[in-house]
Amino acid sequence: MSMLDVEDLNVWFGDGRDRVDAVKSASFTVAAGESFGLVGESGSGKSTILRAITGLARNWSGRISIDGASLSGAKRDRSFYKTVQMVFQDPYASLHPRHTVDQVLGETLHLHGFRDIDARVAKLLDDVGLGNRFRFRYPHQLSGGQRQRVAIARALAGEPDILLLDEPTSALDVSVQAEILNLLTDLRDARQLTFVMVSHDLAVVGHMCDRLAVMKDGEVVEIMGVETLRNHQAIHPYSAALLEASVVG
Template sequence: MSQAIINVSDLNVSFGANQVLHDINFNVAAGECYGLVGESGSGKSTILKTIMGLNKHTGKIEIEGTPLHNHKRDKAFYRKVQMVFQDPYGSIHPKHSIDRILSEPLHIQRFTDIETRVCKSLEDVGLNQSFRYRFPHQLSGGQRQRVAIARALITEPQILVMDEPTSALDVSVQSEILNLLDDLRQERNLTYILVSHNLAVIAHMCDKLAVMNRGVIIEEMTPNVLFAKSAEAPYSRELIKASYGYEIVENTA
């Protein structure tokens, strides 16, 4: 197993008097996809936002052994870690061309080969150069999410954190985006943290997963436990049972 690239220990987050994360502990190895699954309100997305510096916290978050100071992230962090949001309709600027959307992070990070990188980023997510000067309203939901993925990857980060990246898409498009993400991870040795309420998505993508409920990690397991329906915690067993309406398919790639 590769060395851990993400370490989260004793992580607590409160909004006013309401504590929403309780002593969260997990680590993610380099090149691994780590899943966070649970019902709405369980704290999955709060973990991602806290990693990205959007929530104040106590406890420790480390990237490659370097602690992240509470609520502060610099340009070097965003060069290394990027986020893909749930809603492809709201996560990219509606009045900016695709070229501008992809160029902006390159300007911020002071890249010089901007045109080359923009063209390659479109190619990497399966979009041809005709998309470069289109606007988001001219794209389908799946195409917008491909642009969002291209933007996240254009500065060559090592880590992607993804909040329900396919839930806003048609079912027919979801598998295309998941397969794209899987291929990109293999090609670039990327590390993912993936949030989903859909155990079928988690089972397909992840090497390990944590089941969450009310701000607590109830149980950590592998996809094999999902396939065998052999979770230890009662809550985990109920969550798996509730997912029987979804087809959980083992990823044999």
């Protein structure tokens, strides 16, 4: 069963002479429970696709559907955010600096309509490996990895089916990156989540994803399985060059 369908997606910024076409005729599908990667150089359009899905990129055409339901325009209703959540690259920028972890998670749970908020906050912190002692800390009192764990807990609060991961470890120290990736893998298994992960790091994608789309200048030039990635068997010249420049095994 397909959880996400993207068909002939175009995303642009500006109008007339100032128009920039960031994504051009991109198409791919992601099955329920699959982890799908979007890779390419900076500016290739991979993060813009996530922004179109969430409504953060307003100008788009084509078709995006979530679990069979088509999206339109930039407006997303509450049911969308119960199904789809996004984890951003910079965990410090995505958390309110004057809100404690308890406030961040409690307010999110309240917005999703939950009542047993106290117990759910405690469970979320346990699920991301923090525990109750971090509950009343502010973002500046947390390390980068701890902040990203809070951001992941917030994304999980509404019990979504899909997590959109926009370079979720690139702002973290190398020593912490593996911990967050392993946490995400465990959460995917435990909660039967579907992942769409944007990354410039092919080694990360090779570790986390089942399939991936390679993007260049806003276009999807190749879709391949992770074994093709690991075996350096890309067909498109750009994909082959990208793999050649990376260490993936």
